[in-house]
Amino acid sequence: MLIGIAFWVLAGVAVAAGVVVFVVDSMARATYALAVSFIAVGVQILLLQQNYLGLITILMMVMEMAVMAVYMVMFMGMNPALMPMDMTHGKKTAIGASVGVFVLLAGGAVLIPWPQRRGGPPDDLTHVLGLEIMGEKMLVMAVVGPVMVATIVAGVVLAAHRTRYDRFGDDLRRRPADDPQSGGVGR
Amino acid sequence: MPEDAVVAVPAVWAVLAGVILCGLAFFAVALDAVLSARAQGVGGGWAAPLSRTARLLRQRRRTTVAADTLLWRVGGAGMFVGAFLIVAVIPFGRWTLADLDVGVVWFNAVDVMVWALVWLAGWGANSTHSLVGGYRFLAHGLAYELPLMFALVAPAIAAGSLAVGDVAAAQEGLWFVVWMPVAFLVYLVGVMGFSVWGPFAPALAADIAGGVLAELSAVDRLVFQAGRYMFLAAGAAFSVPLFLGGGAGPWLPGWAWVLVKAVAVLAVLVWLRRKVPLLRPDRFMEIGWMVLLPAAVVQDLVVSLVVVWEG
Numbered sequence: 001m002l003i004g005i006a007f008w009v010l011a012g013v014a015v016a017a018g019v020v021v022f023v024v025d026s027m028a029r030a031t032y033a034l035a036v037s038f039i040a041v042g043v044q045i046l047l048l049q050q051n052y053l054g055l056i057t058i059l060m061m062v063m064e065m066a067v068m069a070v071y072m073v074m075f076m077g078m079n080p081a082l083m084p085m086d087m088t089h090g091k092k093t094a095i096g097a098s099v100g101v102f103v104l105l106a107g108g109a110v111l112i113p114w115p116q117r118r119g120g121p122p123d124d125l126t127h128v129l130g131l132e133i134m135g136e137k138m139l140v141m142a143v144v145g146p147v148m149v150a151t152i153v154a155g156v157v158l159a160a161h162r163t164r165y166d167r168f169g170d171d172l173r174r175r176p177a178d179d180p181q182s183g184g185v186g187r
Numbered sequence: 188m189p190e191d192a193v194v195a196v197p198a199v200w201a202v203l204a205g206v207i208l209c210g211l212a213f214f215a216v217a218l219d220a221v222l223s224a225r226a227q228g229v230g231g232g233w234a235a236p237l238s239r240t241a242r243l244l245r246q247r248r249r250t251t252v253a254a255d256t257l258l259w260r261v262g263g264a265g266m267f268v269g270a271f272l273i274v275a276v277i278p279f280g281r282w283t284l285a286d287l288d289v290g291v292v293w294f295n296a297v298d299v300m301v302w303a304l305v306w307l308a309g310w311g312a313n314s315t316h317s318l319v320g321g322y323r324f325l326a327h328g329l330a331y332e333l334p335l336m337f338a339l340v341a342p343a344i345a346a347g348s349l350a351v352g353d354v355a356a357a358q359e360g361l362w363f364v365v366w367m368p369v370a371f372l373v374y375l376v377g378v379m380g381f382s383v384w385g386p387f388a389p390a391l392a393a394d395i396a397g398g399v400l401a402e403l404s405a406v407d408r409l410v411f412q413a414g415r416y417m418f419l420a421a422g423a424a425f426s427v428p429l430f431l432g433g434g435a436g437p438w439l440p441g442w443a444w445v446l447v448k449a450v451a452v453l454a455v456l457v458w459l460r461r462k463v464p465l466l467r468p469d470r471f472m473e474i475g476w477m478v479l480l481p482a483a484v485v486q487d488l489v490v491s492l493v494v495v496w497e498g
Contacts, residue, residue: 183473
């Protein structure tokens with residue numbers, strides 16, 4: 001009973017905070033409203049007794065929002081002077097599309113004939129869920145990780161304005177490197 | 188591994204846990220003040236927590252133009268609340284408030300909250316210096332957080348559990364600090380990081396007029412500063428079950444050993460403040476990613492190999 005009430009209250013908080021994202025006129029408030037929404041969802045996952053997943057959701061989302069706030073303030077035309085701004089663009093199309101998608105998804109969730117539960121829940125839900133998601137594909141996942149990191153590094157290298165010739169000179173022999181910002185380990 | 192290494196106590200005891208945390212924070216403030224006084228060649232300082240609290244409580248609250256008051260207050264008060272959340276999963280000898288099966292992740296989630304809180308406290312005042320302080324802290328966060336996460340992984344791997352009680356119980360005979368010293372050191376760096384303490388205080392530095400603290404006054408300043416000291420105390424206390432054998436020790440009962448060890452770690456962290464220079468965020472970024480992170484990962488590898496070797 002109590003858990004049921006908490007779940008629905010959190011659901012309300014999550015949706016309301018999600019709406020607030022598009023209502024407030026401050027980039028910082030929009031970002032942290034989104035963080036509140038994610039935290040509410042994370043606590044809901046905790047209520048489903050998925051402790052690890054719930055906490056990881058909160059951890060990652062708070063960290064992500066803290067960094068995102070910086071970029072949002074930087075890129076969204078809102079200098080750090082609390083200049084009012086608007087999160088919405090192309091309102092009619094956007095509202096139409098989002099209402100349509102919501103009706104489609106919610107209708108599907110409500111109307112679909114869900115199968116009856118067979119058997120009881122296992123003891124260690126998180127473990128079983130992890131095996132279900134990852135189990136067969138562990139090798140693929142283990143390979144994809146390094147590939148993703150390599151992609152990120154390669155992307156940054158390609159995007160960076162300066163190359164190793166700028167840093168180490170034409171013969172790559174200059175030490176320490178000529179960096180606009182000196183590092184902390186004295187390279 | 189014993190099935191019930193720790194016993195969860197009723198929620199009423201949270202009051203006692205809170206009092207102990209405040210006591211530790213008081214000790215940290217007093218010790219810092221005493222060391223400051225001694226450095227200037229005068230005595231005293233033990234009354235500093237009381238006098239500072241009284242002064243801030245009587246101070247008039249400063250307001251700034253177009254401040255985002257909601258976010259500002261959330262940042263300050265959140266620092267005060269967050270440290271209590273950490274204490275909830277620290278076993279006090281045999282007892283704990285919440286015997287969470289993922290206590291280590293809980294700790295990590297709370298310390299990540301500090302990212303948001305310090306930045307919000309810097310943002311809310313609508314003041315340049317405050318905001319610069321907030322950005323400085325985030326830059327530090329990017330450098331200390333990942334090494335800290337990997338440092339937290341090492342004891343969890345060795346214990347085969349994310350429950351803090353199990354981690355403490357797994358150290359019978361040999362404390363983790365002995366065979367994973369790198370993780371311990373990186374952990375302490377992280378604690379100073381999320382407490383905006385010592386070398387990680389450029390966010391509050393004098394060169395930007397106090398940074399995040401520039402416009403904080405009265406009770407807002409009190410809760411923010413108290414929160415920093417309490418995070419420092421909570422971080423020191425969390426290192427006890429994680430690396431220092433929990434309540435293990437001769438003669439004294441478990442809870443007393445937890446307190447003694449927590450006070451010792453806290454004293455070292457407080458003492459370090461005047462021994463280590465401020466670390467510029469841009470400088471420390473490279474130290475964090477080029478030195479601390481690889482060191483922590485290698486430490487994890489060594490721990491994993493040992494665990495696999497011993498089967």
